[in-house]
Amino acid sequence: MEQTIIQVDAFTDRPFKGNPAAVCVLAEPRDAQWMQQVATEMNLSETAFLVQQEDSFQLRWFTPEVEVELCGHATLASAHVLWQEGYLSPDSEARFSTLSGILTARRNTEWIELNFPADPPQAVTPPVILLEALNVQAIAVGKGKFDYVVEVENEQQVRELTPKLTQLQEIPARGIIVTSRANPGADYDFVSRFFGPSVGVNEDPVTGSAHCLLAPYWSQKLQRNTLIGYQASKRGGLIRVQLQGDRVILGGQAVTVFKGTLFE
Incomplete structure (x- = not known):
């Protein structure tokens, strides 16, 4: 099997700045062991895996060592890929089903705005x-x-x-x-x-x-x-x-x- 993988620099408007994340939009769910192996191979702080659902995309994030419950830059990168690759129209909201609940992203001119849960320390x-x-x-x-x-x-x-x-x-x-x-x-x-x-x-x-x-x-x-x-x-x-x-x-x-x- 072959799988497209896209690397995106997030929280920047220039290549080689910000935070790199790999994004895989999967045709069907894959097991966690395979996703972890891919994330380890990519060796970035996060690799994101998406599967389209009825009204959202399931989104999971993996570091080179573990799956995590929340990641901002890989979510930003994922939304960017969904719009850029035509999975969503440019004016559509991106909805993600995650371990931290439903997260959303929308475009605001050249910026992407993520709606995340606050975590007051x-x-x-x-x-x-x-x-x-x-x-x-x-x-x-x-x-x-x-x-x-x-x-x-x-x-x-x-x-x-x-x-x-x-x-x-x-x-x-x-x-x-x-x-x-x-x-x-x-x-x-x-x-x-x-x-x-x-x-x-x-x-x-x-x-x-x-x-x-x-x-x-x-x-x-x-x-x-x-x-x-x-x-x-x-x-x-x-x-x-x-x-x-x-x-x-x-x-x-x-x-x-x-x-x-x-x-x-």
Whole structure:
């Protein structure tokens, strides 16, 4: 059998920036072992698999090591592929049936807007190993459904962070978000980085799902519901966020990098 696979850079309008994801639109469901093998072969932070249903597309996300419950950039990439490849008309809403419920995407000029569940973090006392691994002084530490969030004093600390990944891998969480307010005069409101060695992603370039936590966190601190986040990885990327009650609208762009054939 042959399977088309498309690689998309998400949360960017230029190739080789943002966060790459592979997307497979399947003619019929495949077993989880096969999907995991493909994701391991692609060796990207996420590979997305879609199967068309009556009123939505079933969507599953795999890192090189595990299936995850929520992923923003691979959902953005999936919506981009569905419109680009003609599975949906350009003015149609994309609906996804996922482990995190129904998620939707719509086009807004050159941007794609994802409707995701908000994940307001609760203040916690961090595990000792967490701050040791990050080697930072934390202003605050919180925990959401999947991730820890650690706020530090300034953007420079976020950008210069070199965590001990083997220690972070021991922390019982999907990932660790380190964040701060943006530098004065920046064209974004807050900055972050995301580390997920426990799920096979040492540092994720741009993490949409982390902004489900960052949006309510910074909305409360900055007293605004509409914000722009910059994820300061080597590739980097901007995410527009808008808090709407218990939902977060994540805005980003996407560009196809290549389209190929997987021979099974």
